[in-house]
Amino acid sequence: MNRLNIAVIGAGYWGKKVIAQILDIARTGEEINLYSVADSSPIALEQCRKEFGPLNYRLDYRELLSDPKVSAVHLCSPNQTHFEIASEFLREGKHVLVEKPLAMKSREGYELVRLAKEHGSVLCTGHVHRFNNGIRGLRRLMDSGVLGDIYYLRLKWTGFMAIQNNREVITDLGPHPFDICNNLLETWPKKISCKGRGYRSSAGYEMASIYSEHPGGYDAGIELSWLDMEKHRDVTVVGSDGTAELDCIEQRLVLHRKGAVERVMVVPNNTLREEILHFARCIEYNSSAEHYPNRADGTLGANVVRVLETTKKSLEEERTIQVEIPRGEPIPASEPMPGLHAEPPSMGSL
Ligand SMILES: NC(=O)c1ccc[n+]([C@@H]2O[C@H](COP(=O)([O-])OP(=O)(O)OC[C@H]3O[C@@H](n4cnc5c(N)ncnc54)[C@H](O)[C@@H]3O)[C@@H](O)[C@H]2O)c1
Numbered sequence: 604m605n606r607l608n609i610a611v612i613g614a615g616y617w618g619k620k621v622i623a624q625i626l627d628i629a630r631t632g633e634e635i636n637l638y639s640v641a642d643s644s645p646i647a648l649e650q651c652r653k654e655f656g657p658l659n660y661r662l663d664y665r666e667l668l669s670d671p672k673v674s675a676v677h678l679c680s681p682n683q684t685h686f687e688i689a690s691e692f693l694r695e696g697k698h699v700l701v702e703k704p705l706a707m708k709s710r711e712g713y714e715l716v717r718l719a720k721e722h723g724s725v726l727c728t729g730h731v732h733r734f735n736n737g738i739r740g741l742r743r744l745m746d747s748g749v750l751g752d753i754y755y756l757r758l759k760w761t762g763f764m765a766i767q768n769n770r771e772v773i774t775d776l777g778p779h780p781f782d783i784c785n786n787l788l789e790t791w792p793k794k795i796s797c798k799g800r801g802y803r804s805s806a807g808y809e810m811a812s813i814y815s816e817h818p819g820g821y822d823a824g825i826e827l828s829w830l831d832m833e834k835h836r837d838v839t840v841v842g843s844d845g846t847a848e849l850d851c852i853e854q855r856l857v858l859h860r861k862g863a864v865e866r867v868m869v870v871p872n873n874t875l876r877e878e879i880l881h882f883a884r885c886i887e888y889n890s891s892a893e894h895y896p897n898r899a900d901g902t903l904g905a906n907v908v909r910v911l912e913t914t915k916k917s918l919e920e921e922r923t924i925q926v927e928i929p930r931g932e933p934i935p936a937s938e939p940m941p942g943l944h945a946e947p948p949s950m951g952s953l
Contacts, residue, residue, distance in 0.1 A: 607883050608638035609787055610673050612688060613680030614647045621677050624653060634883050638673055641666075642680075649951050668695050673871040675725075675886060678702060678880070682774060687855045693718040695724065698889070700882045702729035703778040705904030712905025713929065723879035725885045727878075727897060727906025730782040734877035740869040741838060741847055742787055744858065752775030754785060756823040757841070761836035764809075773799070775916055776827045781815075781910045782903070783838055783851075784825075790817045791906060796923040797914045804829060810860060815916055836845055857879060865872030 606629075611622050612683035618640075625637045639654075641664035642648050648660045667673050668691055675698040678689055686706040689699050693715065705728045706712040734736050745753060757778040767775075783792060792815035799811030813825040836851040845860040847867070854871040857864060881898060888895035906928050917924040 606636045607634060607674050607886060608636050608672050609675045609677060610639040610664075610667050611637065611677050611679060612641045612667075613684075613702075614640050614642040614651050615679065615893065618642070618679035619651065619654065620659075620875060621679055621879070622651065624879055625677070626655065626858060628876065633881070634669055636813045637654035639667055640669075641949075649762050655732045665691070667928060668692065668697075671898070672708060672839075673697060675699070675882070677882070682707060684771070687714050689726075690718060693722055693724050694785070698725040698882070698886045700727040700729060700879075701885070701904065703731075703744060703782075703904065704728075704774055704908050704911060705901060706908055707774070707838050708795065709905055710740060710900065712908045716901040718907055719916075723889070725882070725889050725897065726901035727885060727899050727902075728762035729878065729905070730778065730785050730899045730907070731874045732779055733786060733899045734852060734872070734881060735848050736768075736869050736872045737851055737856055738783060738786060738826050738838070740854075740867055741840060741849045741854045744856070744867060745787060745831065745840060745842075746845050747859065749845060749860075750840060750847060751844030752842055754841045754843065755821065757839040758783065758823060758825045758940060759835040759837040759838075759839075761828040763832050764829035766804050766806070767809075767829065768806055771801075772809055772827045772829050773797075773811050773911055775910050776829075777811070777813075777914060778907050779836070779851075779909050780823075780825045780838075784815065784817070784823045785903070785906070787838075787840070788817050788819075788821050788823075790819065790821075791816050791915075791928045792823070792910060792926050793926055794923050795910070796914050797917040808918065811918065812823045815910075861929065902935060910915070 610620055624637055628635050639659040641661040674761050676692050678701045685701050689701050760776045760780050794816045797811055797813045799808045799809055801809045809829045811827045813824045838849045840847045845858055848857045854869050856869050858865040858867050884895055884899045913924050913926045
């Protein structure tokens, strides 16, 4: 396989993590080469220089648009820039991985899907928990029947953040919980109701409490907060015979059954590394006959943005809103469950 020349656009908090991963993959394997890092802030690039040493740094990503050596970009710039920058690269026939959320508006997200198709490019969304072995373990547990009939899901996505200007918590923290609900239930919500508010500033919502109703009678309660001093990325599944609790950061999965608490074996993995390698493999197989499913494709990203829009509408209009996912957009295929033991799930008493 030829090395994939990838450029990272946006080298802030998340972009630096992506750069570190790509450099590590390039050091340990042969698949990817970090071709360039672009950030409009000289300060951000100076910090990168100190942290990563000399690289092909650019202040203007536009210099990379027509560079034939660039095959792919990983977009880690602020949410508001995703649509514009991703469109420009897709129009040049580059492959693009856009950090979540794919875009600020769902029609922009679906337009990116269209552009990728038109130009034969791979479009991925940074739904990193698609690659989380903890989520895979939880799905496996649900599929095994050990929880009995699934009743409802509870997701807690919280952590402290300073007052944010031009950002609100639903767009920022909401994508992962909604993506996880889709991954676990294989459906999109039918209806959403949401309450929330900003406490320290009127600039944007800092807390949101969301109730989402899925087909089949499954419900999900989602708590988002930038005010909670404790960071949580937790998913709980409540069933008739048991409750499963997953800490998505530690990839620690626990099963509660009558009178027993058991730890379910999950081999923790590096989710960001897997996401980047998955992007590279999607590109590798893109033009070949061999099938390699894109597990975090643009349609998934655009559908998540549609759900976020519905959530904000519910909050603003103070009512339950019907979710309308465009027809004909496929739900991502179920994925295999690497990194886990064969059924039944392996458990050890706590
Ligand atoms: N998958 C995850 O779990 C995860 C976690 C954190 C952030 N993110 C996503 O990553 C993205 C970046 O978030 P962050 O926390 O790193 O933000 P950040 O503000 O720390 O970094 C953004 C960087 O982009 C640069 N930038 C702004 N406009 C630009 C432009 N036009 N061209 C090039 N560079 C530009 C800024 O100078 C800054 O260095 C967001 O979309 C966010 O949602 C994803």
